[in-house]
Amino acid sequence: MKFFLDQTENYQELIDSYQIEGVFLSEADPSLKSTQYIIKDDEIYEKETKIGRRLVINSPETMQDALNQDIEEELKIILIETSDWHIIPLENLIAKFATRSTQLIASASTPEEITLLANILELGVDGCLLHGSDIYSAKDLLDTLTAEGDNLSLQEVKVKSVKRIGNGDRVCVDTVSILKEGEGMLVGSTAAVQVLVQAEVEETGFVNSRPFRINAGVVASYCLNFTKTNYLSELAAGSSVMIVDRQGRTRKEFVARVKIERRPLLVLKVLHQEREFPIILQDAETVKIVTTEGSKRVDALQEGDTILGYVSEKARHFGMEIHEFLEEK
Secondary structure (H helix, E strand, O other), rough: OOEEEOOOOOOOOHHHOOOOOOOOOOOOOOOOOOEEEEEEEEEEOOOOEEEEEEHHHHHHHHHHHHOOOOOOOOEEEEEEOOOOOOHHHHHHHHHHOOOOOOOOOEOOOHHHHHHHHHHHHHHHOOOOEEEOOOOHHHHHHHHHHHOOOOOOOOEEEEEEEEEEEEEEEEEEEEOOOOOOOOOOEEEEEEOOEEEEOOOEOOOOOOOOOOOOOEEEEEOOOEEEOOEEEEEEEEEEEEEEEEEEOOOOEEEEEEEEEEEEHHHHHEEEEEEEEOEEEEEEEEEOOEEEEOOOOOOOHHOOOOOOEEEEEEEEOOEEOOOOEOOOOOOOO
């Protein structure tokens, strides 16, 4: 996904800090150093060369007109602006331009809108024109978007102990997608160290697999969610969650339902730099922790085993990273 801006004031900081492909303007701004696309009478110019066209779709008639237009093959960009109908017009235009090198650019102002645009017809548009009321909202949006595509550096942590502790409220997170072996969520009792709990993707002789489900831990546990953490108790249908695999590749998925039930629990303690960190999980054979080579049942882990986790040196306040002293046990 490529990103473009539509602002003209003091945005060089964003252009220099992020991969901004260009800025759409109604007239040239000599203060901007990046590529400028000038819109004149719905035609888009780069310097003096026509390189694109703007299509405004606000009715069935303008939709049909856009589909019937003979768009020049050499055009680099089609900028699409829609009214309250977004998905159907873009599906039609994505299908129309699927075999061409012309880039389809659509407007968006929230991460949710960008996620939608990226997945229409499983192809998505080629780029988004970001609308922000000021530099701060645009920067926040870009921070969120760049974080969502990042890979994490997972580390091996050693198991110190596994101990049964009685019953408590545990959370199953059912996602809207089928997950694969080695994929799950990073979960822990502290923000400092979390382990990768695998989705219930594996068949057993006793229960069917639930490849959409992560049996993630107790209600007070943290789950890492890109630039912040959430308590598992905060998640609900429609929430977004970060899915991670054993290579540290991340992607966003959404929650279909959350099941909170009282179940037997165990506390898993792991070591990092000689310090112990706890993770409380359901005591069940279907709960598995990801390792570099496979996954292991949490109830079968033993002292000295190595499992995959994520280590953060920063404290958290309302789920956001801060620089302060914080000790969690």
